[in-house]
Amino acid sequence: xxFITGVGLTxxxxxxxxxxxxxxxxxxxxxxxxxxxxxxxxxxILCGYSTVAPHIMLAxxxxxxxxxxxxxAHAVQVGGATGLAMAMLAHHLVAxxxxxxxxxxxxxxxxxxxxxxxxxxxxxxxxxxxYEVPLxxxxxxxxxLIASRYMHEYGVSEEDLAEFAxxxxxxxxxxxxxxxxxxxTVADVMASKPVAxxxxxxDCCPVSDGGAAFVVSREPTSEIGVRVRGxxxxxxxxxxTAAPALGEFxxxxxxxxxxxAAGVAISDVRYGAVYDSFTxxxxxxxxxxxxxxxxxxxxxxxSGHFDQNGAMPLNTHGxxxxxxxxGVGGAMAHLVETHLQMTGRAxxxxxxxxxxxxxxxxxxxxxxxxxxxxxxxx
Amino acid sequence: MSGSRQPLADWTSGAEAIVYQSCSACGAIQYFRRGFxxxxxxxxxxxxxxxxxGTVYATSLVCRAATxxxxxxxxxxxxxxxxxxxxxxxxxxxDDLCIGEKVMARFVLFAGRLVPHFTRTxx
Numbered sequence: 452x453x454f455i456t457g458v459g460l461t462x463x464x465x466x467x468x469x470x471x472x473x474x475x476x477x478x479x480x481x482x483x484x485x486x487x488x489x490x491x492x493x494x495x496i497l498c499g500y501s502t503v504a505p506h507i508m509l510a511x512x513x514x515x516x517x518x519x520x521x522x523x524a525h526a527v528q529v530g531g532a533t534g535l536a537m538a539m540l541a542h543h544l545v546a547x548x549x550x551x552x553x554x555x556x557x558x559x560x561x562x563x564x565x566x567x568x569x570x571x572x573x574x575x576x577x578x579x580x581x582y583e584v585p586l587x588x589x590x591x592x593x594x595x596l597i598a599s600r601y602m603h604e605y606g607v608s609e610e611d612l613a614e615f616a617x618x619x620x621x622x623x624x625x626x627x628x629x630x631x632x633x634x635x636t637v638a639d640v641m642a643s644k645p646v647a648x649x650x651x652x653x654d655c656c657p658v659s660d661g662g663a664a665f666v667v668s669r670e671p672t673s674e675i676g677v678r679v680r681g682x683x684x685x686x687x688x689x690x691x692t693a694a695p696a697l698g699e700f701x702x703x704x705x706x707x708x709x710x711x712a713a714g715v716a717i718s719d720v721r722y723g724a725v726y727d728s729f730t731x732x733x734x735x736x737x738x739x740x741x742x743x744x745x746x747x748x749x750x751x752x753x754s755g756h757f758d759q760n761g762a763m764p765l766n767t768h769g770x771x772x773x774x775x776x777x778g779v780g781g782a783m784a785h786l787v788e789t790h791l792q793m794t795g796r797a798x799x800x801x802x803x804x805x806x807x808x809x810x811x812x813x814x815x816x817x818x819x820x821x822x823x824x825x826x827x828x829x
Numbered sequence: 830m831s832g833s834r835q836p837l838a839d840w841t842s843g844a845e846a847i848v849y850q851s852c853s854a855c856g857a858i859q860y861f862r863r864g865f866x867x868x869x870x871x872x873x874x875x876x877x878x879x880x881x882x883g884t885v886y887a888t889s890l891v892c893r894a895a896t897x898x899x900x901x902x903x904x905x906x907x908x909x910x911x912x913x914x915x916x917x918x919x920x921x922x923x924d925d926l927c928i929g930e931k932v933m934a935r936f937v938l939f940a941g942r943l944v945p946h947f948t949r950t951x952x
Contacts, residue, residue: 571895581841582861583919585942587891587899592907595889600909603887603928645892647907692860692909692919 453542455677455825456552456668457486458787462628463661463775467563471501472516474558474662478780479517482664487672488552490517495550496524497537499557499779502573503564513556523550530577530814531726533557534663534783535682535821538810541667542679551669557779558662570658577815579690591655591729593691593816595647598731602649604697605738609649611749612730613640616653616772618752619727622759623769625800630659630775640730654730659775663783665790675794675829680807681713682823691816701820702739702811709822715807717741720824722792722805723763724785726813727770737765740811740822764802767792782812793827836862837876840945845936847881847945849916850874860916881934882950883912885926898940905939908932910947920945 459481461474469477475498483490496519498510506512510524523544529536534557541553561570571589578584578593601607617637623629635653643652667679685701685708688694710716723742727733737748742763743756751757757765768774768788771781791797792805810823838844851858854871866874886909894900908922910932921944922932932947939946 568895571893575895579861579919585841585940586907586919586921586944587894587896587902587905587940588889588907588919589891589893589895591893592889592891595891596887596907596909599889599928600887645890645904648890648892650889690861692917 452669453545453679454668454671455665455679455786455790456672457482457484457488457666458790459485459664460628460784460787461558461662463659463777463784464630465563466560466660469560469660471504471559471564472513474560474660475513475556475664476517478558478662478664479554479556482554482556482666486552486666486668488666490519492552493519493554493666494522495541495544495553496521497541497553497555498526499533499537500526500528501559502570502778503560529819531728531782532812532814532819532821533779534786535810535812535823536684538665538667538679538786538823539682539684539821542682545667545669553667554664555667556664557783559778559780560660561777562658562660564660567658577689579692583690583692589647591647591650594729594731595650596691597735597817598649598729601697601731601735605746607734607746607749609641610637612649612654612734613637614749614752615727615730615733616640618757619766619770619772622767622800623773626768626774629769629773630657631773650729650731656728656771656776656781659777659781661775661777661780663780663787665783665786671828675827677790677793678826678828680715680824680826681709682821683708683712685820686818689815689818694816700739700817702736702813702817702822705820705822706740706811709824713824715824719807720763720809722789722802722808723757723765724789724808724810725765726782726785726811727766727772728776730772732813732817733770735817736811736813740809759800759802767797767800767802786810789825793825835876837878840936840943843943845943847879847918847934848876849879849914851877858914858916860918879912879914883910883932885922885928885930885932885947886911886917887928888922888926890924902939908947920947922947923949
């Protein structure tokens with residue numbers, strides 16, 4: 452068994468003068484304190500990557516900087532799925548007695564540490580170096596292609612996609628750490644600058660500075676336990692040119708495997724934490740995961756289904772779209788918020804019942820997927 | 830069109846051509862060049878010249894580019910085309926292309942390199 456015993460999250464946005472290591476250290480310190488542990492208790496470290504400060508051994512760079520000497524440490528790279536992939540690995544590490552308390556940590560000064568062009572350019576390199584990148588695509592363009600096809604096949608409109616941006620912003624209004632805290636409307640999304648049509652600026656997550664961390668332990672360290680009930684992955688392709696048909700993407704495969712591993716059905720889930728790099732990402736993943744029928748996710752947003760007080764509260768911190776996206780830490784914020792909800796510590800964002808949560812992350816262009824079920828125990 | 834086991838020049842190396850590979854062992858075709866078939870592993874798939882015709886699968890009009898070289902071209906339409914030979918490829922296309930339209934490739938200069946650009950065929 453394994454438990455998420457502590458979580459740490461910085462505000463996302465601008466952190467002038469802070470390095471990736473600074474942001475990792477802040478989040479890591481918060482998570483260890485939240486778990487009621489000391490630094491010396493940590494015997495495993497998993498960390499993400501930093502595009503601003505790439506290093507071939509980031510986990511040991513961090514361990515030395517932070518001041519611990521773990522028995523197990525390395526970095527993990529699966530794009531946006533990295534955070535949940537690390538949670539899955541930490542789960543297996545503690546369950547198989549390799550480590551007792553694994554600190555999973557990521558942080559990046561992606562906004563202030565480099566130009567926005569440099570950031571966009573670095574991320575576009577997930578494309579194929581010979582057959583895609585010379586054509587000048589951007590990450591929004593890769594997802595714009597998916598969006599155009601999804602809209603064509605399932606009758607989804609640009610206004611439908613805009614609903615997800617509005618929902619995430621509405622949730623972010625209640626979180627003091629969110630990067631964007633001005634209310635927006637569907638009309639605002641529709642009128643925002645074209646980026647890679649059909650995606651417009653407000654369909655896209657921002658670039659942020661920030662850090663996030665959590666501790667995965669063999670036993671709970673407090674009265675309310677948050678147990679990893681089961682998790683799984685699926686990897687169908689890297690490049691959008693080689694992606695399978697819509698409806699055969701990896702989310703559907705990984706959720707089927709995770710349901711089997713956890714012995715949980717979608718009808719058991721009370722809280723959703725789903726990757727939302729773009730509005731299309733969230734719409735498509737919700738439908739691939741079975742949290743909405745095909746082509747029906749937007750109407751569920753309109754009916755309040757995913758609101759704080761709805762049947763399936765979703766990304767109550769505001770998600771990547773409005774809390775912000777600092778790289779690997781971005782999707783880890785979803786897990787931090789889920790933990791706060793499950794332990795009844797989400798304050799004015801608290802939902803009624805987060806006893807079983809479904810988390811899902813995606814990396815690349817819907818290339819790599821990790822699904823995870825968390826369960827509250829007492 | 831006869832198969833060749835010699836690498837054929839294509840747009841990725843500056844020639845006005847689209848090339849794909851065909852496995853003589855299992856019959857699979859692939860677009861990204863490799864020294865083996867990604868389905869069955871057989872070595873040296875045959876190289877074939879594509880006709881340049883196909884159907885639009887997806888489009889995204891790029892209005893925000895990341896480099897000075899590509900910014901000079903905005904807006905430009907990134908498209909995925911399902912070729913008549915059966916493989917999918919990324920390319921440029923006319924700005925007003927719609928999903929499902931029949932298209933044919935020509936070659937244009939983009940950011941200093943030759944790239945395939947699809948135009949609607951009249952039928």
